Amino acid sequence: MPIITSDQVQPEYDVAIVGSGAGGGQMAYTLTQAGFKCVMLESGRSYNPDTETAMFQRNDQGPLGSVSTPEKMFGFWDATVNGGWSVPGEPYTQASNKEEEQFWWWRARMMGGRTNHWGRISLRNGEYDFKPYSRDGLGFDWPIGYKDVKDYYTKVEMLIGVYGTNEGLENTPDSPKGVLLPAPKGRAAELYSQKHGKKLGIPIIPIHRAVLTKTLDADNIPKKLHPKNKRAQKILAEAMRGRAACFWATPCGRGCNIRANYQSTTVHLPPALATGNLDIIPDAHVREVLIGKDGKATGVLFINKKNRSEGRVKAKIVVLAASSGETVRIMLNTKNAQSPNGLANSSGLVGKYIMDTVGASVGGHVPALENLPPHNEDGAGGSHFYAPWWLYKEQHAGKLNFARGYHIEMGGSRGMPGGRNPVPSDFVKGAYGTKFKEEARRYYGSFVGYSCRGEMIPNEGSFAEIDPTVKDDYGVPVLRWHWKWSDHELNMAVHAAQTFSALIEAMGGTVRSKKVKTGHDIIEPGGKIIHEVGGALMGADPKKSVCNKWNQTWDVKNLFLCDGTPFPSNADKNPTLTIMALAWRAADHIIEEARKGNI
Template sequence: MSFEIKSSGEAYDVIIVGSGAGGGMASKILSEAGLSVAVLEAGQDFDPAKEEDRTQLRPPWESPRRGSGTRVRPFGDFDQAIGGWDIEGEPYTKAPGTQFDWFRSRMVGGRTNHWGRISLRFGPNDFKRKSIDGLGDDWPIGYDDLKPYYDKVDKLIGVFGSKEGIYNEPDGFFLPPLKPRLHELYAMKGAKKANVPMIPSRLSMLTRPINNERGVCFFCNQCNRACQAYADFSSGSVLLKPAMEKGKVDLYTFAMVRAVTTDDSGKATGVSYINKVDMQEYKLRARAVVLGASACETARIMMNSKSKSHPNGVGNSSGMVGRYVHDSTGADRMGILPDLVDRERYNEDGVGGMHVYTPWWLDNKKLDFARGYHIEYWGGMAMPSYGTGFAMDTMRKYLKDEFGNPSPNGGYGEGLKKDIRRLYGTTLGMSGRGESIPQYSNYCEIDNKVVDKYGIPVLKFHYKWTDQEIKQAKHMQDTFEEILTEAGAILMGTKPGADTLYGLATPGRIIHEVGTTRMGKDPNTSVLNSNCQAHDCDNLFVVDAGPFVSQADKNPTWTIMALAWRTCDYIVEEFKKKNI
């Protein structure tokens, strides 16, 4: 059942804020342990199997905008990313000189509905980077602490891949991987000549059945739309909804949490939230509170949760809440493969993501920057959408007639259509996604001069890339150019230079922000202990990416869920011991 308004008299064992990767996992583990659970989601309910929510297998022309993005759906009209970097009535501010774009998801399942489902474990080195390069801090836990939970996540959710035996790219329990598509074969050729390794990707789509509750991938290449067969991983369909069916879980949608409430002793007593439907404030009570609202939103809630016991915000006696926020680095490059002009048409959709990828392969001691990046490959013949053909003025110059002259077709009408058909499926692109160095000076704080439309003070961001990330982006561009050239591609555009930070994406644009409530052994320099329990409030826990001490060159989702599962096991034990 789903509630929009609940009386303030209702009490639960646990309140969970957020329904994404961490919140969804917490709802499953805690409810199945017999605890009563309330899940508060700031957005709408969502189920991709319901016709009113389904966008999968709908052609672009069914959209009033032919698939174009909107303010609330920035990736496209049929992409399941409801929210965005700019939400009406929900602003955030930036300090002078700061570039940071904050993505919020406003739907059950959060960001897991539309992500690339790149499902990678952090490796042993990723937890101990300071010991390796002297930068940042080590985690208070190591790979061995999370390995049992990575194993559980693999088996519960399903991830395809191959066993490679790479030390810092740990193998897991894999479903059969997919064969590379034609554009990926060209990428493999270029990577081999450039001495860059490439292995089957590791994505959380089911290539084989793992239970009776979910279907198997039918290769429509539209995982960004969320799967009506539940064959890909989304928190709502794989974690939260099954938990609601099996355990005592109440879901509150359109519930914008203002603060964690506390008593005179400083313990959490529940949450205060604004109901977006009637714009009234309500309170729920619980014996424990679990925050999984996303790294920055969780930090915002904690800093806004001020009381006599917590004058700087709950869990913030150290002043570390909001500090060390950092996003993955990102840069891209694309080329055209002349060999594929006028290519034969056939269905090669595959999954909605890459079939192959490159893990970090070099020794940073021999480079001028610390940490690494992986490479994602894209291209092929996915369904055309809004924007197809917009770059034809640039691309047409690569089309030649039988005499080697530029395309004689015009820039509109029938000639344009002919050129688009000739070039469809010829592009090969790659994206680097890398690890940045956490900085104390990169942080978010409460802007006491600005509130959102619910009357809640908003976040203000302070962020700058360092030379480490800029040099890493330069290395990405050099690598992309070499692979594309060796693959036989004609490079598109001008190679990004120092004036653009080598194409380095604006912080926040990769949507991998972590580290605002980081864990640590010292309460003076961290917010949480190694169990993701607040140093200052022992019945308050965090299960999103906030506890991360560092990001790694991998996507964070698998680590969010493994860490959330480990945290929830600890919570259950504390309930059994009557410590909560």
């Protein structure tokens, strides 16, 4: 079974999975290894990272020095296909004309979705992150705790490969010994930040990212992950042997054709396909879930984007893993006599409480970093260090005017130049000729930047609904977005800006961003950090939530949501690793319940 077209669909499958990213990829991996016959529908085109990844292309080898344009927001060589905050032929709308009430919705219409270009930052939620309401009375608790997910985090880390260290810090869980791959060495600006962060009490430590700093142990990991399944062990061992260790060049956002980092298309889908239990239909734009007379899901209806015909797949279980926005859209577009307000929506909460991450950045110039002897700082194609949230005690004691934490991402490397002026004009002023070239060499690598990645508390004003009039090119009604930041997020952004300014000054540098008076001056638009979660929250009470603790909808027993949609909170930890851990856990539950005949 392979990548197929819609006329090659089998009469029936065990499971239909909508979406091929982190959640769909993990679900397909776990279920197919267990022998389930699965079909995966992907709205974007098929994508082959082996042949399509731009690995060593220089910026002068792409148009416009490969700078970002409205068609390729992260630069020409970024992996994203037919994606961005705008997707051709697939609009969305905003309920408000005010910029601060609008949501930027990022999609990638390609096999593997957003996992092809993501930052690979893989942080575990801690104990506090599952019980935020119990700690501060805001938002919602999860119906599960860290102990329920802990082992799945470990399994995912072993499967995909994550580098980092165990530091034993508060609410920043360690992984079991031997699970994490070696952390890469610190770069000049990272080490310099670390040294000066200490003075301010900011713990700057190695970050966790899904990049192989050495090859995976293909002889032992498969046995640990699939103890009773010889065939899965063999398939996974082969897949792991097909992944090389990082060769310390080319940015991860381009994807990786030596498979050194995680993307669904290089890590989850190949071993899932190797089982023979998976069909993938690209260009299949799912419009709605098909529902039987008994109210259970019977499959999905999709538009074949190639010829705009309708297609159907039948399945005993349906998994939606299409991203918060897209999963909500499919559910709300599924209307029938039993569920006039959309699928699994007896609570009326489908689409509600969508969250992103609080983003705010401050840049600076550090004279100590000027004129450093040239050296290669490409490293692991992304950050090596970060600072986890460190003010739990102050926050708990009521000393801060916002309720949740943020972590700090940082940069300042001698990254690949080209496309834009590498030196701010106010440094070189009117220089031209050899003088300019000397100044460029002096200042290159001396600019640092810090970004806040913080927890947003779910609120009533941030949600998605179906636009009553607008449809996409395939006739599917589109989403209309509502967005609102609360004072918690806005105050957090101000705090972050002040912290970063203090850090830059502690390094003997000068801040280069404008002065921040209110959070609105610096907070990034909703959706810009591309950590959209929520929209069909899991909970303990069917009246107050859409899913139970197994990502299973209360109303439709054979419908599972395995992207970020069920997240009741959005910790500062970046959602991807948790999406995968919960998808694996839900897949195990499906396997168990199917065996018992309950689904």
